[in-house]
Amino acid sequence: MAKNTDLHYLGNRHLLKRSITYFSPYKLRVVIAIIAMLLYAPIPPGLAWLTKFIMDDVLIGKNIETLKLCILGLVALIVLKGILQFLQVYVINTTGILVLKDMRKDLFDKIIRLPMPFFAESEIGMLMSRIVNDVVAVRQSLPSIIMFVRQIFTLIALIGTIIYLDANLAFWSLIVMPIALYPIIFFGKKVRKYGRKMQSELSGINVVLEESFSGIKVIKAFANEIRESIRFNIENKNLTKIIIRQIFYSETSSRTMDFVSAGAGATVLWIGGSKVIDGIMTPGDLMAFMVCLVQLYEPIKKINMANQQIQAGLAGAERVFDIFDSPKIRIEDEGKNILEGEFRKLTFDNVKFSYPDTPKVAVDGVSLNIKAGQRIAIVGPSGSGKTTLVNLIPRFYDPQAGEIRLNDKPLKSYTLGSIRLNLGLVSQDTFLFNLSIRENIAYAMESCNTKTVEQAAKAAFAHDFIMEMPQGYDTIVGESGVKISGGQKQRLTIARAILKNPSLLILDEATSALDTESERTVQKALENLMQGRTSIVIAHRLSTILTADRIVVMEQGKIVDMGTHKELLEKCELYDRLYQMQFDDSSD
Ligand SMILES: Nc1ncnc2c1ncn2[C@@H]1O[C@H](COP(=O)(O)OP(=O)(O)O)[C@@H](O)[C@H]1O
Ligand SMILES: [Mg+2]
Numbered sequence: 296m297a298k299n300t301d302l303h304y305l306g307n308r309h310l311l312k313r314s315i316t317y318f319s320p321y322k323l324r325v326v327i328a329i330i331a332m333l334l335y336a337p338i339p340p341g342l343a344w345l346t347k348f349i350m351d352d353v354l355i356g357k358n359i360e361t362l363k364l365c366i367l368g369l370v371a372l373i374v375l376k377g378i379l380q381f382l383q384v385y386v387i388n389t390t391g392i393l394v395l396k397d398m399r400k401d402l403f404d405k406i407i408r409l410p411m412p413f414f415a416e417s418e419i420g421m422l423m424s425r426i427v428n429d430v431v432a433v434r435q436s437l438p439s440i441i442m443f444v445r446q447i448f449t450l451i452a453l454i455g456t457i458i459y460l461d462a463n464l465a466f467w468s469l470i471v472m473p474i475a476l477y478p479i480i481f482f483g484k485k486v487r488k489y490g491r492k493m494q495s496e497l498s499g500i501n502v503v504l505e506e507s508f509s510g511i512k513v514i515k516a517f518a519n520e521i522r523e524s525i526r527f528n529i530e531n532k533n534l535t536k537i538i539i540r541q542i543f544y545s546e547t548s549s550r551t552m553d554f555v556s557a558g559a560g561a562t563v564l565w566i567g568g569s570k571v572i573d574g575i576m577t578p579g580d581l582m583a584f585m586v587c588l589v590q591l592y593e594p595i596k597k598i599n600m601a602n603q604q605i606q607a608g609l610a611g612a613e614r615v616f617d618i619f620d621s622p623k624i625r626i627e628d629e630g631k632n633i634l635e636g637e638f639r640k641l642t643f644d645n646v647k648f649s650y651p652d653t654p655k656v657a658v659d660g661v662s663l664n665i666k667a668g669q670r671i672a673i674v675g676p677s678g679s680g681k682t683t684l685v686n687l688i689p690r691f692y693d694p695q696a697g698e699i700r701l702n703d704k705p706l707k708s709y710t711l712g713s714i715r716l717n718l719g720l721v722s723q724d725t726f727l728f729n730l731s732i733r734e735n736i737a738y739a740m741e742s743c744n745t746k747t748v749e750q751a752a753k754a755a756f757a758h759d760f761i762m763e764m765p766q767g768y769d770t771i772v773g774e775s776g777v778k779i780s781g782g783q784k785q786r787l788t789i790a791r792a793i794l795k796n797p798s799l800l801i802l803d804e805a806t807s808a809l810d811t812e813s814e815r816t817v818q819k820a821l822e823n824l825m826q827g828r829t830s831i832v833i834a835h836r837l838s839t840i841l842t843a844d845r846i847v848v849m850e851q852g853k854i855v856d857m858g859t860h861k862e863l864l865e866k867c868e869l870y871d872r873l874y875q876m877q878f879d880d881s882s883d
Contacts, residue, residue: 310612311605313620314436317394324390328441331383336448338376339593340456343586345369347460351579387441391434398430398615405618408626411691412651420501425614428497432490432611439604446594446601453591460584461576464567468588471559472595478555479599482548487606489541494614496534503527548599556592563588627690630708634717638798638829639702641665641688646697648687657683658694659852665829667798670842672834674873675849681833682722684849685801688831689715719797719824723808725784729773732761736790747794755790755820757783782813789820800830807835835877846870 318325345368352361406422457465507514507523514523567584570576618624643663649656658680665671673681686692687699690711699706706714716739727735736751737743748768752758760783764770770777772787779787785805792800805821806814818838825832834840841860848856848863848870856867863870 307609310609310616311436311440313616314433314608314612315440317398317433318390318437320397321390321393324386325437325441328383328387328390331379331386332441332445333448335376335379335383335445336452338372338379339449339590340452340587341372342369343453343456343583343590345372346586347577347579347583349579350582351577355578383441383445387438391438394437395430395434398433399426402426402430402615402618405626409624410627411686413624415651420503420505421498423505424494424498424501425618429494429611429614432494432608433615434608435604436608436612439601439608443598443601443605446597450591450594450598453587453594457584457587457591460580460587461567461570464563464570464576464584467566468559468563468584468591471555471562474555478548478551479595479602482544482551483599483602483606485544486541486548486603487610489537489544490607491610491613492537493534493541494610496530496537500527500530500534503530545603548603549596552592552596552599556588556595559592560585560588627711628707629711630705632704632709632713634701634709634713637667638717639667640700641799641829642700642703643684644698644700646684646687646694646699648683648692648694650683650692656852658687660697661852661854662697663847663854665831667829669829669844670825671831672840672843672846673831673849674834674840674846674870674877676873679849680852681849682803683852685720685803685831685833688799688801689718689720716795717798719792719795719800719828720803721785721788721792721801721805721821721824722803723785723805725781725788727773727784727787729771731766731769731771732764732787733768735772735787736794738791740794743794748790751790751794752787754793754823755786756816757786757790757820760786780813782809782817785809785813785817786820789817789824793824798828800825800828802830802832804833804835837874848873 345365348361349365352358353365403426406426454465454469457468503523503526507527514520563584567576567581571578571581641664643661646658646661647656648658661680661684663671673684675681683692687694688706690706693707701709701714728738730738733743733745733748736748745768749758752761752768760779761768761770764777772779785808789805802821802825806817809817818836832839832843834843840846843860845857846860846863847854848867850869855869856863858866864874
């Protein structure tokens with residue numbers, strides 16, 4: 296399981312407070328629900344009083360006038376009860392749904408602004424589970440609290456009534472109350488525990504699903520469906536076991552309450568019945584008492600249920616507010632400077648970086664100067680830190696030591712937007728959104744007209760194949776859209792970069808995933824993109840290296856040499872080796 300799921304350091308009170316703040320935009324609705332709740336409280340004892348009158352005055356006293364009044368009163372009470380209950384339940388539950396919506400939005404907004412390392416550490420499925428499942432539990436928090444309070448009011452009103460009716464009998468029926476409270480507390484804890492386990496298991500299932508479906512090609516290629524099924528089934532079985540336990544505890548809890556209330560009913564019937572036979576108590580009083588008693592255990596059961604829901608809500612809140620409140624989970628920090636005008640200079644000053652939780656240093660004391668208009672090529676064996684080095688420029692990661700400066704100011708002093716929007720990054724993994732080709736090319740552009748999009752597509756050698764698509768520029772590509780080849784995808788991302796018009800361009804082995812045929816076209820598209828721009832090219836092709844102003848050779852996170860192709864061939868043994876092995880352009 297993901298590490299982040301186990302941070303249970305937030306106190307209950309804090310969690311409740313945080314959950315309730317989400318209801319504050321809906322004050323009016325909450326107030327309506329509370330008023331309905333207050334008006335509702337005296338109705339159950341009212342019903343008991345009516346029973347008393349029907350028994351004593353109507354049935355025994357044979358008074359037809361009271362009968363009429365009682366029936367009228369009964370109808371009025373039932374109608375009122377219905378209306379108030381509807382108001383309260385409807386208003387508070389719909390408010391819960393609105394809160395759910397707000398909370399999902401906030402959670403998504405926060406998660407999408409978290410720094411890259413967070414996404415590397417947490418499984419995406421776990422994050423999705425937080426957004427989809429955990430917030431559901433939180434929405435129950437206030438409705439459950441209101442239910443809780445309402446039942447307490449009803450409880451007090453009913454207890455007052457039975458004490459008034461017969462204090463002695465009330466004592467005997469209430470003596471079982473502490474016994475009834477015990478299961479509330481005991482089972483409440485159990486249900487919360489399993490609620491928490493269930494959410495964590497649900498996110499476990501999400502992780503497996505996410506992985507299996509995005510890795511489906513690999514799974515099929517290795518004919519590994521059965522093993523994946525087994526893996527999924529393990530999670531599935533665990534979840535089922537947990538849910539069954541939860542149902543067991545919640546049902547046992549309810550049935551225990553039933554036994555307690557039946558015991559109390561029998562006691563009252565025995566003692567009260569004797570009193571009526573002895574003429575100490577009227578039948579109406581006993582009937583009213585019994586009606587109260589029956590209704591009395593209802594609120595206790597509901598309090599129990601509300602308690603369980605509050606517990607489940609707390610479990611959800613714990614997991615949601617982990618992300619909101621944890622000091623460890625902070626959104627990306629940025630400076631205030633806006634990168635104005637052109638890119639002039641990028642300086643790496645003794646930069647060191649290692650990935651979180653790894654001992655190996657990925658970038659080890661790199662110093663490098665890049666001036667406007669230059670084309671820098673980075674070469675080195677795989678794992679030498681080339682990708683890591685260029686990922687520091689858009690601040691996907693921040694170095695632990697040393698400094699990167701842009702136009703002589705620390706990179707950290709700029710806003711993230713002004714760095715990233717001035718930067719074009721093309722790597723071998725392309726990503727297209729589930730949008731039309733036009734929208735994909737103009738991604739994140741505020742305005743784009745058809746002409747500029749087409750110009751970009753032409754420069755990226757994409758226009759022709761786009762025109763052959765069923766709906767041309769309006770064809771939907773991406774996950775559920777038309778499937779296109781790797782080279783075509785790559786050309787669309789190049790068109791995207793051309794339209795973005797960045798002053799600094801980073802190409803990270805952009806063509807290495809392509810076959811020779813499409814690589815040639817993409818290479819031409821890239822040449823168009825690099826035209827008149829400063830560029831850093833991580834290269835695997837001799838042709839790219841030969842056009843570079845300077846070649847940087849990396850090994851194990853360090854820069855081992857720099858120079859032109861000719862110089863390096865003479866003085867750098869590693870470069871010579873790489874040249875013999877990797878930059879063999881015989882296929883061109
Ligand atoms: N996300 C990551 N988490 C941990 N280690 C990583 C990550 N990405 C790369 N590394 C490690 O950092 C080193 C440099 O990798 P990378 O920059 O991808 O090299 P290159 O691009 O030169 O092949 C390697 O040892 C690699 O294992
Ligand atoms: Mg790489």
